[in-house]
Amino acid sequence: MHILIGGYTKHESAGIYQFDFIGADAEAHLEQRRNVVKVGGPTYFQKDGEFIFTIKNEDGQGGIASFRNGKLVSQLLHEGSSPAYVGINKEKKLLYTANYHTGILAVISYDEQGQLTLLDKVQHENRALGPRPEQAGAHPHYFDETPGGHLVSCDLGQDRVDFYGFDGQKLTHLASYQNEDGFGTRHLVFAPGGDYFYVAGELSSQVNVVKFDEENWMFQNVATYSTIPESWDQHNGAAAIRLSKDGKFLYVSNRGHDSIAVFAVQPDQQLKLVQRVSTFGEFPRDFNWDPSEKFVVAANQNTNNATLYERQEDGSLTPLEKDIAVPEGTRVLFTD
Template sequence: MVEKFLIGTYTKQTSKGVYEIELDTDNKKLKNLTFVAEAGSPTYVTLSKAGILYAIDKESNGDETTGGLMVYDANVRPAKLLQKVLSPGSSPAYVTVDEDRQLVYTANYHTGIISVFKIVNEGKLELLDEVKHTGNGPRPEQQDGAHPHIAERTPEGRIVVCDLGNDTVTTYDWHNDQLSEAAQFNCEPGFGPRHIVFDESRGLAYLVGELSSNVSVLQYDQATGKFDLVETKKTIPADWTAHNGAAAIRLSSDHKFLYVSNRGLNSIAVFAIDSAGRLTLLENISTEGDFPRDFNFNADERFLIVVNQNTNNATLYERDAQTGKLTVCQKDFVVPEGVCVATE
């Protein structure tokens, strides 16, 4: 069986934008890197059920920089450009589609702005509302101001925003095409919240901190949108003293295992989850490359794909569903400046 994935990239060296790769599950092999769409450093991409590709875009004209989204019809190859949604300033860090409400959310790390767009004709976008975060944390290297890194739908339909710069996780209500704050969780200073995943069955969320290289278990109250801290674990060994930035986080569909990428240690941290939702670190397995940002499961979660930005390669693992542990199948598949792995 062949499964396809979209790869978002930086375009500082050889990459031209968004690519597609194939996973041959029978032969346990990645193959056929294919160019899909041109964009300026599309560091995050997502595909709607209608086959519309929303890709981060950054463009420069002299001293002027604009950032936003490229909207493509990805039902054809190469993908057909439908719309550019750009504004002055740097590009967002995250984009996702809310299929139920036919909305698109972006979080802009550089400007502090969270945007909500309505999907209109043929997948094009119309801006509905924006909020701007403020504040800062104690770590000078990345907490000089607000830096929202993800805007995503919660299980019950709110919008959650993790702000790496001011150490907050904010939940927003969405009514009458407007965002309004429902609750805010304050992380420990310097935690640097980056991404979050939910276990609705247990009423829990798992929050990864980029700056602290920690992952926290949070109790989540769907009635109020509030979070409460349960516990926090390290994603790196206690004796690791060099720089590390935790990045992506994925939860297995059986809610028994949690995975986090480490940039610096260059590993995937694998955690077992007990019946109460608490974590035990099982292993840190090498990504066989430098600076892994994003990774993803295939459809049945038998495989996991990670891209290493600085070494231009993707690594394929086979995942043991019983133990949660990973085994390298392939480590030298060329992907230029890869940073995002999105399912098709």
Template sequence: MIEKFLIGTYSFDLKPSHGIYELELNDDTKRLQNLRFVAAAGNPTYLALSKKNRLYAIDKVWDHNWGEEDAKLRGGIAVLDNSSRPAMALSYNLNPGTSPAYVDIDEKDQMAFTANYHTGVVIVYKIQADGSLKETDRVQDKGHTGPRPEQQDGAHPHFADLTPDRRLVVVDLGQDRLYLYDLSDAGKLTPVSHFQFKPGFGPRHIVFDPKKGVAYVSAELSSNVAVMNYDQQAGKFTLKQVISTIPDTWTKHNGAAAIRMSNDRKYIYISNRGYNTIAVFKSDPSGKLTLIQQAPVAGDFPRDFNFNHDQSMMIVLNQNTNNATLYTRDSMTGKLKMVQKDFRVPEGVCVCPEKIIK
């Protein structure tokens, strides 16, 4: 069986990548194969694929309508028809300034969400019948900063997506905060609450376990993961546990990045950029975590990773060394075993499952 994955990359301003790619995972041989160009885009660092096979990709361009010497940077979302190769652009939603860091879609209510780390803006869109996006609301908060250099110029939201009870949660690295909003059918946001982490915590991404009533937050700046109690009725987060993603003896740079949860909710995985591992945690019945493995990635700066369809394997992208690493995953222990480490992917930073070919 062959599984296909879409790959987002850094591709802006003379990078070795040219945009969005596709790679195959051969489940029988347990090998990555056949990297293929999909579409040109400027820094498509995050991707979301709809059931209608429309690809929503981060995009960044120079707008030369102002003249070559005064070209303006614009960033946002490109909507592409993923049924063709190369994938054909259907529409663009680009705003002044650089591109967002995150995009995802909600199939139920046909909405999309972006978080822009650089501009501090979170945007909600309605997905139109033709797949294009219509902005319905946006929020920006500049009122709080943290102690790290990355935080001192205000808000830096790195994630905006739905909670299990269909509120919008925003993870703001710049302000060390989780924001929670009610989201109306019309795509309008109403503030509900926010949780303030300790200064310098640097939260990045979040995943939820609704059965245990907890959420797990990867913290880029402090190399931690936080276990949060999530009270749906009250619409509030409280802190349950903080545990490091790296050893105390590691003194060089590290930034925790992507976070994933196994389908059985027993294991949490976080990428370490600098220490260059996938940290594997076991979750107990209350949601508390214990570190059980540091799996080396055989590369540098693993920004994103993802499972295959049955979570028997995991693909990791190493941005600085332009390679992907493949592991098998033991569903009983949660641990990873490297089976391939030398598959070339230029500046890979996002792994988006696409389809299965039997």
């Protein structure tokens, strides 16, 4: 098993790095860091077989690129900033990108050779914006699939979750769910049955639990929970959110408090705080787990290190290795 970590390339990073996952249980650790893809700004990426599909920036252009065995295969670049997120459907060979700076959502196909083709895109307009300084424009930060096969975006600037249909050629807006003003809607995850979703609010450092009827596009605001202690009075931004496959534990990273908040999901979908565990570094944007969800790796962007944890039966995280050197990490992905 391997772990891929990529991120910004503003300082010493050369792109995407791969680690070997060695050992078992409490003896697990990461070894042999090596730069496997040289690319500018791979802040988010996905993998399908031999192909890595990554965000890329180069010479004032941004977009998405495919790499095979470390070599560039195809790219779709445009003037300006690169996207912030890449989703994937490996069966349909589709990629979904959200561009925080331009407000554009895009659907891109790829073929057996990794060639990329833009299928459609939509522009989020700069209207119905939130009250915070960070919400001066539309800022979609997430674009991916729903349990029912539709598409969903999170817009930090508009405090909104938007749902789309895609017929293979064209995107069509279907419905919206509105978070509270200043929530800073960033990422979401769906409960295993698809009848609830959990939204991470970057600007409010909160998680909103929402009951969801995808057939009739009905929403019910269930409850909202803080990802940071009440006593915390410094800057914080909630970032990545993940839900265990059994739907019993929810995890959110805190950039500022520099922690991962762990919640147990109760039968009525209320959340109970289990733990806030340090990431032993600064500004943890992303974290991820292996297929068994036994091990978790969090990347600290500002301190150029990652932390490895073992996940316990009660959902809590036990640190195993704290100072794994990796520059400017913002994306973590376990691979074969």
